[in-house]
Amino acid sequence: MIGALLNGLTALGSTVTRRLERLGLAARFSLTVIMVLWPALRRTPLVIREVYFSGVRSISIITVSGLFVGMVLAVQGYEVLQRYGSADSLGVIVSLSLVRELGPVVSALLFAGRASSAVTAEIGLMRATEQLDAMDMMAVNPITRVVAPRFLAAIISLPLLSAIFSAAGIFGSYLVGVKLIGIDDGAFWSQMQANVDFRLDILNGLLKSVVFAVAVGLVSVFEGYHAAPTAEGVSSATTRTVVTASLAVLMLDFVLTVLMFRGLM
């Protein structure tokens, strides 16, 4: 009885210790990455290459997703608004939802699944095949050469992708709301223009997606860099990236939203 209890406590203790150790490792790793951001940024071609792989190649999925989300928002929004006779405000509702929330959040989730998982797999494979060790032995710091450009690429790409997502979404809602349902064209755009605030809505949305990019980017390079050097190691690291990054985005979104709109409470 006491033996079983002790065993349980020991197991719990060692799990907690392992988690904390990994958290410490992640914090220290993040610091070393941040320390070399400037030298990495000066090697622009390397960063551009990663922006291409992570960012440019995500444009199509982001655009298509944004379009559909916008179209759904238009249908749902119209259904509610017309009950109160304010269907003209559809543009406002849709654009605020997109710019404040769905643009940054859904883009970050898609980015985690599409680009960050690939980054983890790529770095993990370089770890497993000793490419990172070889680089280090050639007196080239893999953090500067491999990790930092990919992290920077996330920070550059994700805010832009969020903007594309929101724009595509607004266009989608325009197609459904104005072209299909028949809301007044002028009212749709002018209400949107009058009610979307640059600082409160657009800048805050941008800030969110920068924070998400830092989180998603760090998770992906950390998991890749510290993947166990085996096939299972790389695949489980990839899964962890998607799970951890997605959870981080949703939790950070709550924190940021509360901070940004705390005046309401």
Added chain:
Amino acid sequence: MSASEATPLIDMKNVRFGYGERLIIDGLSLTVRKGEIVALMGGSGSGKTTLLGLLGGRIQPISGEIHVAGQNVPTLARKELYTLRRRIGMLFQFGALFTDLNVFDNVAFPYREQTDLPEPVIRDLVLMKLEAVGLRGAHPLMPSELSGGMARRVALARAVALDPMLMLYDEPFTGLDPISVGIVGRLIKRLNSAMGMTSLIVTHDLTETLRIADRVVMLASGRIHSDLSPEGMHSSTDPFVRQFADGLPDGPVPFHHPARPYAEELFAR
């Protein structure tokens, strides 16, 4: 002979290293003189790769001194370590070529990262190194298009790009067909003499090792068990050396993983 030539290029003294509680290297001392080709042999998991990691400063010993070219590696700061590493070449077990770069760019990598040479000069240097390993014609290929032996030779060309004083080889023959083993072995020997290098080769391939090495060092229980010339390996009566040289399944290195007695296990309830 000047003083610098008299001091050994590698001088390890009483080195200890372990992962967690388990000691892998336990009181190891080893010297390698300039110009030598030393082969390091030992069973799988005996710590050969670990030893190369210690020499390159990728892992820190618990205690002991590791001098390479007169510098005590564990005490070096990152900057000094990187300066030293520019003069050390390492061939990893499976070549570790950068999979996103073609053969040419792999060999050009050290020049582009470590020198300010103009691109036409780099081009000539890369082609020279590739010519030396017989693969100049393969320069546009991607690593995935190479055979194991070719990949190893490209990695060798990359490792010697900056004309290192010391070459570390981690199982350069493993997984190669006999012809490729011969080719890589001869290349190692030729590069060592032509470029005035010193080589430490971790290997299991006894035939090829005896052909090219000046000394064969055997690693067991975390320290140097024996240090013999190739002829000495043939004539040694040491049971451990014999087990290795003759490929015997059982001997000082047991066939069985440590276990409780067989009868006890079978009849245990």
